[in-house]
Amino acid sequence: MDDxxxxxxxxxxxxxxxxxxxTHSSTSVTLSAAQCRCFGLTWxxxxxxxEKHCTxxxxxxxxxxxxxxxxxxxxxLVYCTQHMxxxxxxx
Numbered sequence: 001m002d003d004x005x006x007x008x009x010x011x012x013x014x015x016x017x018x019x020x021x022x023t024h025s026s027t028s029v030t031l032s033a034a035q036c037r038c039f040g041l042t043w044x045x046x047x048x049x050x051e052k053h054c055t056x057x058x059x060x061x062x063x064x065x066x067x068x069x070x071x072x073x074x075x076x077l078v079y080c081t082q083h084m085x086x087x088x089x090x091x
Contacts (some may be wrong), residue, residue, distance in 0.1 A: 043078060052078055 036042075036057035043052040049067040053060050061076035065083030079085065 041076070050078075050080055 036054060036059070041054040041059055041061070042056050043061060044055050045051070046053050047067070049062070049070065051060070051062050051067055051070055059076060060074065061078035062070045063080045063083050064071055064077055066080055071077075
């Protein structure tokens with residue numbers, strides 16, 4: 001490689017040094033069913049009739065209009081937009 005004055009110089013390629021990889025500690029948080037109900041259930045649809053389960057605590061839910069046959073004492077009522085009860089606004 002030539003310098004500004006026409007002289008020849010050999011420049012050694014820079015050596016790459018490896019950076020130490022940062023260690024990330026992953027802490028998993030397990031919520032109980034009571035805490036999940038307090039902070040909000042995380043629903044995931046699991047069936048064709050709109051059945052749902054909470055991905056954190058495993059609670060089950062269903063819309064009474066879509067899946068009336070699936071309702072029992074331990075199933076949360078989770079209304080879909082079509083079967084949401086209408087509220088009348090008081091003037």
